[in-house]
Amino acid sequence: MTAPVMSMPAGRRFLHDIEAAPITRVPAGRRCLDGVETAPRTSLEAAALERLREVLETAVRLPFYRERLAHVDAAAIESFDRFAATVPTFRKADLIAELERSGGYTTGIEALGEAGAAAVVLTSGTLGFPTFASLGRGEFDHGSPREVLREFWMDGMRPGMRVMCQYPAWHHLSMLDNRALEWMEAKVLCPWGTFVPRFVGHAIELIAERRPEYLLTVTTMLHAIVEAAIGRGMDVLDLFEPVRYAMVVGEPMSPGQRRLLVDLLGLDDLFERGGSSDGLWGGADCPAHTGHHVWLDHHRVEVLDPDTGRPVEAGRRGTVVVTNLTLDRSLYVRFDTEDLGELLPGQCPCGRTHPRVELYGRLADCVRVRGRLVAPYDVRARLDEISGLVGVPLLIVREGAEMACLQVRLDGDSRAEDLAELAAEHLQASLEVPVEVRWGGRLPKRWKARMTTALAREPIGGAEWRRP
Amino acid sequence: MSVLAVQPERPGAGFVELSREALCGYAEALGRAWGALGAGAGDRVVIYDYGSSPVAYLASQAFAPYLERGAAELTGATALCVDGLVDNVGRLAHVLRHFKPRFLFARAELVPLLLSGPTAMPLQQRAPRLVVSIDGDTPAHSERASWEGRWRGGLSLLARCDAAAFLAAECPRCRALRVPEDLYETRITRAPGARSPHALQPGMLTVRPRFLEIDPITTELSVLPGAKGAGCSHEGLELA
Numbered sequence: 001m002t003a004p005v006m007s008m009p010a011g012r013r014f015l016h017d018i019e020a021a022p023i024t025r026v027p028a029g030r031r032c033l034d035g036v037e038t039a040p041r042t043s044l045e046a047a048a049l050e051r052l053r054e055v056l057e058t059a060v061r062l063p064f065y066r067e068r069l070a071h072v073d074a075a076a077i078e079s080f081d082r083f084a085a086t087v088p089t090f091r092k093a094d095l096i097a098e099l100e101r102s103g104g105y106t107t108g109i110e111a112l113g114e115a116g117a118a119a120v121v122l123t124s125g126t127l128g129f130p131t132f133a134s135l136g137r138g139e140f141d142h143g144s145p146r147e148v149l150r151e152f153w154m155d156g157m158r159p160g161m162r163v164m165c166q167y168p169a170w171h172h173l174s175m176l177d178n179r180a181l182e183w184m185e186a187k188v189l190c191p192w193g194t195f196v197p198r199f200v201g202h203a204i205e206l207i208a209e210r211r212p213e214y215l216l217t218v219t220t221m222l223h224a225i226v227e228a229a230i231g232r233g234m235d236v237l238d239l240f241e242p243v244r245y246a247m248v249v250g251e252p253m254s255p256g257q258r259r260l261l262v263d264l265l266g267l268d269d270l271f272e273r274g275g276s277s278d279g280l281w282g283g284a285d286c287p288a289h290t291g292h293h294v295w296l297d298h299h300r301v302e303v304l305d306p307d308t309g310r311p312v313e314a315g316r317r318g319t320v321v322v323t324n325l326t327l328d329r330s331l332y333v334r335f336d337t338e339d340l341g342e343l344l345p346g347q348c349p350c351g352r353t354h355p356r357v358e359l360y361g362r363l364a365d366c367v368r369v370r371g372r373l374v375a376p377y378d379v380r381a382r383l384d385e386i387s388g389l390v391g392v393p394l395l396i397v398r399e400g401a402e403m404a405c406l407q408v409r410l411d412g413d414s415r416a417e418d419l420a421e422l423a424a425e426h427l428q429a430s431l432e433v434p435v436e437v438r439w440g441g442r443l444p445k446r447w448k449a450r451m452t453t454a455l456a457r458e459p460i461g462g463a464e465w466r467r468p
Numbered sequence: 469m470s471v472l473a474v475q476p477e478r479p480g481a482g483f484v485e486l487s488r489e490a491l492c493g494y495a496e497a498l499g500r501a502w503g504a505l506g507a508g509a510g511d512r513v514v515i516y517d518y519g520s521s522p523v524a525y526l527a528s529q530a531f532a533p534y535l536e537r538g539a540a541e542l543t544g545a546t547a548l549c550v551d552g553l554v555d556n557v558g559r560l561a562h563v564l565r566h567f568k569p570r571f572l573f574a575r576a577e578l579v580p581l582l583l584s585g586p587t588a589m590p591l592q593q594r595a596p597r598l599v600v601s602i603d604g605d606t607p608a609h610s611e612r613a614s615w616e617g618r619w620r621g622g623l624s625l626l627a628r629c630d631a632a633a634f635l636a637a638e639c640p641r642c643r644a645l646r647v648p649e650d651l652y653e654t655r656i657t658r659a660p661g662a663r664s665p666h667a668l669q670p671g672m673l674t675v676r677p678r679f680l681e682i683d684p685i686t687t688e689l690s691v692l693p694g695a696k697g698a699g700c701s702h703e704g705l706e707l708a
Contacts, residue, residue, distance in 0.1 A: 118528035119540075120548045122559065122565070125675065130559055132548075132566065135531040140530060167517040171532035172548040182471075189483075190525075192475040194518045194551050202475055210473060367620040 014150065033153040035354045044296045044353060045080070045160050048161040051325040052300065055111075056087070064098060069333075078149055082273045084302060084311055089321055089334040095131045105132040112136045112333040113170030121172045123277040126214055133172065133280055138328030143279070145179035147295045151284040153181055154293070154352075155271045156245045157214050159185040164212035166182060166203070166221060168194045172277045173249065176332055188215075197224035206231055206237070211242035218250035219272075223391075224293050226264065249273040252359055252377045256384025257391055258289065274330050274359040279322045279335045283357065291344040291356030303343050304336070314345040317373065320364055338363045339376050369396050369433040379408055382430050383423055390417075393443050406433050409440030471534045474520060475583055476630030477603065478591060478688075480628035484633055486680070488534050491526075492604055493679025495535060497651050498526040499542030501637035502647040502708045506573060508547050514568040514663065516560050516578060516594070517552040522630060523573050523601050524549050545571075554581060558628030561586040564596070572596040573626065576607065578704030583618045597635065604688025606707045623676070625707055629687035632675040638707065642700035647708060654705070656685050 005172075032038055058076035059065040068088055072333035077083050098107040117134035118421040124130065157163065163186040165177060181188050191206040193199030195218045203225050215222070229236050245268055246261075253272045258386070262270050274292045281299045302311055303444065312318045318360045319340040323333050338357020340360040348356055360366075360375040367374050376396055383389045393411035406427065410420065417439075424437040470485035484512055494616070507513060517524045525531045527547040528538040540547040548567055552558045552575060556605065560582075574582060582588070596621050600607075606625070609614070616623045624638045627645055636647045647654055656671035673691045676684040691705040 083638055099566060103566070104568070117546055119528055120546060122548070122550065122563065130562060135530065165533075166519075169524040170551045171519075174519065175530040176529065178533040178535075188469070188472045188533050190472065190474045192477050192518070192520050194520070194553060196553065206483075210575070250603065264620075365666050451545075 021097060032352070033150045036295075037150060037154075039353060041353045046302060047297045048325055049077070049080065051078075051297070052083060054324065055323070055325055055327065055331065055333065058111050058327055059109075060112060061330055062331065063110070066097075080300065080302075081298075081415050083323075084334075087334050089156065089304070089336045091336045091338060092129075092131065095278075097127050099131055105187055106134070106430060107131060107330075109330050110134045111329060113138055119175060121175065122170055123172075123278070124164070130326070131167045131278065133277070133330035134217045135175065135330070136197055136328035137394070139185065139326065140175070140179055143326045143329060144298060145176045145183070147283070147298050148173075148176045148180035149183050150466075151271075151293070151296065152184055154285060154286050154350075155247060156269065156287075157186065160187065161214050162187045162189055162210065163216060163240075164189045164191065164206060164210075165204070165213040165216045166191060166218070172280055173275075173282060180322065195221040197221070197228070200224045200228040204232075204234070205228075207239055207243065213242055213244050215246040217246065217248055219248040219253055220250060220262065221250055222246060226261070237329070238266060239268045240267065244268045245271065247271040247273060249282075251382075252361055254381035254384040255289070260384075260390050274357075274444065276320075276322070276337045277340060279332045280324060280330060281322045281332070286348060286350045287293045287354065288349045290348055293345065293348065293352055294325060294355050296325075296354045299323065300325060301343070301355060302334075303341055303357070306363060311377075312342075315341040317342045317360070320357065320359070323394050337446050340366055340373070367403060367406065368401060369403045369431075370404075372433050374406055374431060375431065378431060379406075379427060382427050383410075386419075386423060388419055388424060395440060395443055404434065406431065406435045408435065408437045409443065412439050413441060413442040469676075472532065474522070474525070474630070478631065481631040484630060484680075486633075488536070490633070490677075490680045491532070491535050492537070493601070493651060493677065494522060494635070495526040495538050496542065496679075497633075497635040497648060499537075499539040500646070500648050500651070501626055501635055502539045502545065502571075504541045504637045505597065505640055507539075507543050507545045507571055511543070511545040511571065512567055513540065513545050513547045513571045513573065514560070514567060514569040515547060515549045516556070516565055516572065516574040516582075516603070517553065518547070519549065521552070521601075522614060522633070522635060523576075523626065524552075526635075527573075550580065554578070556704070557581055565590045568594060569596045571599055572621075573597075573599045573601060573625035576600050576602050576605070579615055583615065590623075597620060597622045597624060597640070599624050599626050601626040601628050602689070602707070606690055624705065627673075627689050629673075629675060629685065629689060632682070632687055633677045633680050634673075634685075634687065637665045639700060640690065643706060644700070645705040647704055651679060655684075656691060658703075661678065673705065 053074045060069040076408035095107045108266045113136050121133050122130045165188050173427050189210045189212050191202040193202050230238050258270050271284050275286045283294045300323040302321040305312050306319045318335045320339045340363050341357050344356040360377040395409040405457045420437045424435045427435040473483040478541050480614045515527050516525045516663045522601050526538050530541040561571045628630045628635050634702050637644050639646050653676045655674050657674045658671035670692050671688050673689040690708045694707045
């Protein structure tokens with residue numbers, strides 16, 4: 001593996017020594033790709049703070065931040081607490097307003113070098129409105145692809161592996177993957193089409209013919225591949241025999257679903273990536289499966305109380321706020337992703353020292369029941385603990401901002417009332433809110449979250465759903 | 469050594485095995501096509517296609533692993549890709565409105581949607597040149613004329629055959645297919661019994677890329693020996 005060597009300004013020696021080292025020096029068999037992964041947290045935070053000051057010095061000169069950060073003296077930011085107390089957050093709605101005002105595709109957060117943008121990407125389109133992000137050459141050579149390379153290494157990918165990559169050229173993460181796969185010297189296999197179920201035939205053909213050892217795909221597509229293979233009468237274990245690992249992205253995966261897929265497909269392991277193209281950040285879980293590692297040399301993640309805007313302690317849920325710590329890219333400084341998450345307390349059993357975050361989906365998709373915020377993931381994860389309900393599609397009925405009872409509808413006809421009762425009892429005991437569970441007939445087929453969780457804005461009825 | 473294997477769109481065509489050098493040659497072909505269409509430094513190009521399409525993954529170094537320079541780097545333009553799903557036409561309209569590209573590459577099957585969907589509105593003011601990629605089934609003259617009449621920015625065709633790693637654009641002026649001879653060997657394969665190999669009758673384009681070690685492939689592209697267009701010096705092939 002050969003990644004470009006980074007030229008670093010003064011003041012970053014701690015990271016520089018590691019980032020400047022050719023990746024080829026990593027000995028085979030080493031558990032971590034580089035020493036930053038297991039560096040003491042205090043050293044990491046000190047180095048990250050130095051990067052943060054550079055980021056702030058750059059940001060204050062950018063149109064979007066000029067007024068927002070006018071009162072901020074970067075040199076005086078001596079801690080992340082001080083940073084959080086001084087620098088305001090912003091949301092996607094602010095970027096949308098800026099985009100509409102400018103009429104163009106830039107929003108004034110582009111911290112690009114003289115060479116300008118090497119690529120422009122669309123963000124995910126939450127709030128029904130994609131924004132644009134720009135990435136410079138420096139970002140591709142020294143930025144987030146290095147994070148992805150760490151994740152690939154952490155999660156079992158090795159040079160020379162055959163990797164199936166459903167990479168749509170439009171997505172930010174795919175671009176990072178492309179560079180990291182190149183550095184990894186993987187043999188990349190790309191099926192025709194994109195990651196919606198109608199292209200599963202191509203993916204199945206690729207898996208059968210080219211025998212990838214690693215799959216990079218989205219959660220729903222993996223489900224669709226399995227479903228289609230079973231539908232064709234294929235032996236799924238046989239089809240997936242060469243596949244050792246899969247890494248999926250797109251929606252939170254419950255432990256129950258992971259176990260089901262690992263067993264069903266005979267995988268060594270299945271990993272989940274999370275993050276957001278709004279904010280240009282992300283992280284994968286490791287073999288310990290205890291949250292997503294957020295590399296502190298690239299991003300600072302906070303979790304805030306969505307009502308007060310104040311930081312919450314590790315282990316408490318809130319809205320995820322991200323600050324990028326590298327330049328030559330669209331720069332997000334205290335960007336409120338409006339994703340529900342929590343920073344996990346303690347250190348990961350894998351030995352890596354970086355913060356870990358667990359992600360539960362969009363805040364807008366949550367319901368509030370008797371004051372408690374319930375995410376679709378919460379329901380999904382609990383139901384996946386019940387044999388017979390793993391992966392069964394469900395809906396949560398939303399009736400107003402505050403509900404007295406959590407109403408869940410399961411896909412299927414009234415086939416086992418006692419199972420619905422069991423589900424209600426289990427959810428009530430674990431979520432500590434009143435719960436009603438019913439079989440909902442055929443639930444709406446959704447492009448996203450088809451096998452996991454869909455959310456009804458109103459009570460369901462009569463929609464189309466085709467059982468796997 | 470192959471570093472990237474891509475499944476072509478046409479079923480049963482196996483995989484296109486690309487080494488770093490082959491990727492370089494293939495991207496050069498797309499870069500030449502962009503150049504033939506007039507794309508240059510500072511231009512913005514939008515590709516409305518799947519990421520597995522060479523029209524997309526060869527467009528930028530960022531879009532494919534092992535790609536040293538894509539068409540964007542070769543021409544100095546900036547590329548943005550919108551996943552080629554029909555459902556994404558609203559996103560595309562949004563992109564056209566804000567990104568203001570000079571060129572829009574799209575698959576032929578999407579053209580009717582582009583002409584009638586939400587993309588039609590922003591295009592009333594400032595339409596990019598629409599470059600329609602085809603891998604067979606060249607649109608009939610009447611159909612093409614209809615498209616051109618409804619699309620204000622002008623329209624060109626980009627001929628492609630994934631299995632043969634072939635890409636070539638029409639000259640926007642004379643419509644001759646500009647096939648880089650240093651990248652491809654081509655010939656017209658006519659059906660047995662055709663009157664004369666020199667007659668002005670269409671045949672199928674047979675291609676062997678010079679940057680890829682494969683046997684010649686007869687594509688689904690129907691071509692004619694091209695005539696010189698007015699004010700244009702290109703000779704060669706014309707899509708029929």
